[in-house]
Amino acid sequence: MKVEVEYTAQLKVKTGVSADSYELDEGARVSDLIKAVAAQHDIAEFLPSSLLCFVGGTQADDDQSLSDGDSVTLLSPISGG
Amino acid sequence: MEPSKTTLTDGERATYEWQLDVPGFGEAGQQKLKDASVLVSRVGGLGSVVAYELAAAGVGRMVLAHAGDIKHSDLNRQLLMTHDALGTARVASAERRLLDLNPRLEIVKVPENVSEANAARLVGDVDIIVDCAPLFEERLAMNRAAVGQGKPLVECAMYELQAQITTVIPGETPCVACLHPEPPPAWQRRFPVFGAVSGTVGCLGAMEAIKVLSGLGEPLAGRMITMDMRHMSFHTLKLKRRGDCEVCGNPNAET
Numbered sequence: 372m373k374v375e376v377e378y379t380a381q382l383k384v385k386t387g388v389s390a391d392s393y394e395l396d397e398g399a400r401v402s403d404l405i406k407a408v409a410a411q412h413d414i415a416e417f418l419p420s421s422l423l424c425f426v427g428g429t430q431a432d433d434d435q436s437l438s439d440g441d442s443v444t445l446l447s448p449i450s451g452g
Numbered sequence: 453m454e455p456s457k458t459t460l461t462d463g464e465r466a467t468y469e470w471q472l473d474v475p476g477f478g479e480a481g482q483q484k485l486k487d488a489s490v491l492v493s494r495v496g497g498l499g500s501v502v503a504y505e506l507a508a509a510g511v512g513r514m515v516l517a518h519a520g521d522i523k524h525s526d527l528n529r530q531l532l533m534t535h536d537a538l539g540t541a542r543v544a545s546a547e548r549r550l551l552d553l554n555p556r557l558e559i560v561k562v563p564e565n566v567s568e569a570n571a572a573r574l575v576g577d578v579d580i581i582v583d584c585a586p587l588f589e590e591r592l593a594m595n596r597a598a599v600g601q602g603k604p605l606v607e608c609a610m611y612e613l614q615a616q617i618t619t620v621i622p623g624e625t626p627c628v629a630c631l632h633p634e635p636p637p638a639w640q641r642r643f644p645v646f647g648a649v650s651g652t653v654g655c656l657g658a659m660e661a662i663k664v665l666s667g668l669g670e671p672l673a674g675r676m677i678t679m680d681m682r683h684m685s686f687h688t689l690k691l692k693r694r695g696d697c698e699v700c701g702n703p704n705a706e707t
């Protein structure tokens with residue numbers, strides 16, 4: 372299945388792209404997607420915990436299952452004032 | 453919130469005439485702002501604009517917490533700081549500029565940044581907090597105090613041309629520690645910033661505070677707006693409370 376991933380905040384600057392897409396096995400979960408993203412981009416500094424995942428605009432846990440066509444947003448927290 | 457100090461004066465009615473016309477706000481809303489006390493944690497790029505908009509809107513009392521003196525590098529975004537005040541206390545410049553706009557405003561200057569040591573005391577003195585601090589340590593200390601005392605907390609933050617904003621309503625919404633229990637290691641104290649970006653988020657943060665205080669509209673409770681001004685893309689994301697959150701510990705939530 373294919374999912375679209377959009378990056379925000381520092382993650383967007385770090386990956387150098389606004390969005391890309393991933394082919395994942397059926398039954399893949401959020402944690403599998405994050406592994407796939409980490410294989411493609413150097414995002415080690417945001418792992419394991421300072422990265423939030425949203426599927427279809429709703430925050431998702433690592434074990435949430437993904438479906439073909441899901442639109443995923445990955446967000447790194449920012450604190451600039 | 454304390455009982456009303458005084459009802460609106462004729463001068464206040466004249467000043468706020470155009471916002472009294474806002475449906476759902478009116479004199480009752482204006483009175484709530486007048487009776488309100490708001491803590492702005494740091495009056496830098498974001499907090500300067502938050503404080504200025506709240507002063508303009510007629511908030512009665514503001515506590516401004518920010519350490520240090522004005523530096524050259526503050527002046528691209530910290531709009532309450534002025535060139536002639538370089539080297540003097542940031543909170544003093546902020547007070548002067550806010551009183552120029554609204555001499556009725558009561559200001560408490562706190563020349564300290566928020567920390568675990570002072571957060572509970574500062575939060576105890578106000579009705580709502582707008583958090584504009586550049587360090588997660590400050591935000592987490594503020595969050596702990598606000599959640600502990602049941603005070604709403606508007607969280608505004610920016611980085612480069614991007615921004616995030618949400619409003620924490622203790623007991624109802626996720627708190628800051630639900631989203632990031634520990635300071636993220638990748639965050640750096642010095643961050644790239646244009647004043648127009650921090651100012652945009654500051655206006656949104658002020659609007660959130662006005663809404664929560666006056667009961668107007670729907671605050672960003674449990675929602676986060678993310679924006680990227682490089683591409684002008686804006687999203688609303690739905691946040692999830694963490695069942696095992698150490699701060700807002702929600703025994704009924706799934707873990």
Ligand SMILES: [Zn+2]
Nearest residue numbers: 627630697700
């Ligand atoms: Zn929490």
